[in-house]
Amino acid sequence: MKVLIAGANGQIGKHLVKFIQEDENLEAKAMIRSEEQAAYFEDLGAEVAVVNLQDDIDVIAKAAEGADAVVFTAGSGPHTGPDKTLMIDLDGAVKTIEAAKQANVKRFVMVSSFSTDREAIQSAPESFAPYVVAKHYADEWLKSTDLDYTIVHPGALTNDPGSNRVELAERVNVKEDSNYTDSIKVPREDIARVIVATLKNDATIGKSFQVIGGDTPVPEAVESI
Amino acid sequence: MKVLIAGANGQIGKHLVKFIQEDENLEAKAMIRSEEQAAYFEDLGAEVAVVNLQDDIDVIAKAAEGADAVVFTAGSGPHTGPDKTLMIDLDGAVKTIEAAKQANVKRFVMVSSFSTDREAIQSAPESFAPYVVAKHYADEWLKSTDLDYTIVHPGALTNDPGSNRVELAERVNVKEDSNYTDSIKVPREDIARVIVATLKNDATIGKSFQVIGGDTPVPEAVESI
Numbered sequence: 531m532k533v534l535i536a537g538a539n540g541q542i543g544k545h546l547v548k549f550i551q552e553d554e555n556l557e558a559k560a561m562i563r564s565e566e567q568a569a570y571f572e573d574l575g576a577e578v579a580v581v582n583l584q585d586d587i588d589v590i591a592k593a594a595e596g597a598d599a600v601v602f603t604a605g606s607g608p609h610t611g612p613d614k615t616l617m618i619d620l621d622g623a624v625k626t627i628e629a630a631k632q633a634n635v636k637r638f639v640m641v642s643s644f645s646t647d648r649e650a651i652q653s654a655p656e657s658f659a660p661y662v663v664a665k666h667y668a669d670e671w672l673k674s675t676d677l678d679y680t681i682v683h684p685g686a687l688t689n690d691p692g693s694n695r696v697e698l699a700e701r702v703n704v705k706e707d708s709n710y711t712d713s714i715k716v717p718r719e720d721i722a723r724v725i726v727a728t729l730k731n732d733a734t735i736g737k738s739f740q741v742i743g744g745d746t747p748v749p750e751a752v753e754s755i
Numbered sequence: 756m757k758v759l760i761a762g763a764n765g766q767i768g769k770h771l772v773k774f775i776q777e778d779e780n781l782e783a784k785a786m787i788r789s790e791e792q793a794a795y796f797e798d799l800g801a802e803v804a805v806v807n808l809q810d811d812i813d814v815i816a817k818a819a820e821g822a823d824a825v826v827f828t829a830g831s832g833p834h835t836g837p838d839k840t841l842m843i844d845l846d847g848a849v850k851t852i853e854a855a856k857q858a859n860v861k862r863f864v865m866v867s868s869f870s871t872d873r874e875a876i877q878s879a880p881e882s883f884a885p886y887v888v889a890k891h892y893a894d895e896w897l898k899s900t901d902l903d904y905t906i907v908h909p910g911a912l913t914n915d916p917g918s919n920r921v922e923l924a925e926r927v928n929v930k931e932d933s934n935y936t937d938s939i940k941v942p943r944e945d946i947a948r949v950i951v952a953t954l955k956n957d958a959t960i961g962k963s964f965q966v967i968g969g970d971t972p973v974p975e976a977v978e979s980i
Binding site for chain 2 (some may be wrong): 589616620648652659664674
């Protein structure tokens with residue numbers, strides 16, 4: 531299975547390409563913004579496509595041709611300006627979805643934000659709300675397509691080494707009496723492992739789930755969905 | 756016909772409430788952000804609802820109850836920060852659409868931007884593109900509902916006095932050899948008149964059209980759609 535990764539040079543993306551390349555049934559095509567980012571992926575034996583997410587749908591679709599799945603893990607992140615949030619997290623995501631359709635790639639895995647529903651928008655701190663809005667509309671757009679989608683909602687991402695264990699559910703239980711951000715922490719490395727397990731498990735099609743740090747081995751946690 | 760106007764205190768909104776109040780078959784309910792903005796509308800004999808577009812859908816739906824139509828002409832405008840663009844031009848618009856559905860108001864007139872299609876996003880200057888993206892997704896959301904919608908795409912808005920004459924078409928002809936912004940100018944007052952004519956003409960349901968300054972009397976121009 532060949533997987534195009536939009537946002538391959540991001541922090542999740544880099545782990546993801548590595549894990550995909552390590553898996554004998556998967557191969558990665560890393561979508562990156564500039565040729566200068568290529569070495570890391572070429573060293574892993576991954577194919578590379580240089581595409582800017584502000585390019586036309588056609589350009590992204592060309593990169594998606596021949597792939598069996600697309601993973602969107604690009605993100606300006608909540609700390610860049612909201613102009614990039616609109617252009618990348620919302621419009622870049624939707625263009626990648628449309629590109630997948632155009633290239634006849636049915637499988638699509640979206641890396642979203644922890645909570646992107648209406649309640650999350652309304653309760654978000656003012657500085658964070660625009661990011662949640664962008665992710666909300668990208669998720670809604672994906673759900674309205676007939677792609678074989680899965681939406682992964684990671685908790686508060688860390689660069690801690692992964693444990694290959696997580697807690698995963700449509701809505702995970704967040705411990706009420708602890709620091710909220712601490713209680714939903716999850717290493718980016720484990721999110722990359724969850725994405726790999728998701729790609730290998732068709733029972734995740736049409737599902738959305740949250741992931742935080744936990745005790746269940748990743749494949750088993752994904753299996754439980 | 757009672758018309759709820761989201762963004763009544765905006766520059767188009769103020770003209771619109773006035774024209775609606777002058778029309779014997781229409782009455783306005785002005786949705787405004789604060790009580791301090793109420794005097795202008797109360798002087799016109801219009802009803803007032805104090806609602807912030809960052810409030811819940813329920814709050815907006817309550818304001819829409821009993822209305823026969825909703826006009827969305829709120830806008831952070833292209834010159835506020837893109838955080839407000841996301842929260843008002845996109846999410847505020849979508850919440851108003853959802854509120855109309857919830858309150859069983861079928862008729863919805865959206866004041867959009869001149870061009871909001873994919874081509875417009877891709878060709879927009881970098882500083883303007885996030886605004887076009889926000890308007891694009893709001894328009895797409897509206898089109899995907901079963902509301903009786905009309906989307907009005909005004910040209911470059913001015914505060915010149917209206918002439919009650921416009922050029923109006925699905926895509927207007929823009930003179931190629933003149934200054935672009937000048938060639939698509941249109942007074943806000945005339946856009947307000949176009950909205951009134953739209954509300955009174957059910958043949959505009961399901962239609963989107965651009966409006967710039969021109970020579971055709973407004974009702975006749977709207978009739979031609």
